[in-house]
Amino acid sequence: VSKLIKKAMSFQSHISIIYNGKKADAKSLINVLALKVPNGATITISASGNDETLAVDNLATLLSSLE
Numbered sequence: 001v002s003k004l005i006k007k008a009m010s011f012q013s014h015i016s017i018i019y020n021g022k023k024a025d026a027k028s029l030i031n032v033l034a035l036k037v038p039n040g041a042t043i044t045i046s047a048s049g050n051d052e053t054l055a056v057d058n059l060a061t062l063l064s065s066l067e
Helices: 002-009 029-034 052-066
Strands: 014-019 022-025 044-048
Touching (some): 002 029
Antiparallel strands (some): 014 022
């Protein structure tokens, strides 16, 4: 989770993680942990801002590399 937060913070866009109908700010450790995403679960990453496409692509790549 800390790698995800660190990477998310490197972007200007607002980034969210959505799991099981709940949404969390990807730049907030407490919010992400509160989602209680089990290992191997499928999540949705959304972003809005100047670098939104780059942010989503980079975070997806990071998460794929952790599996």
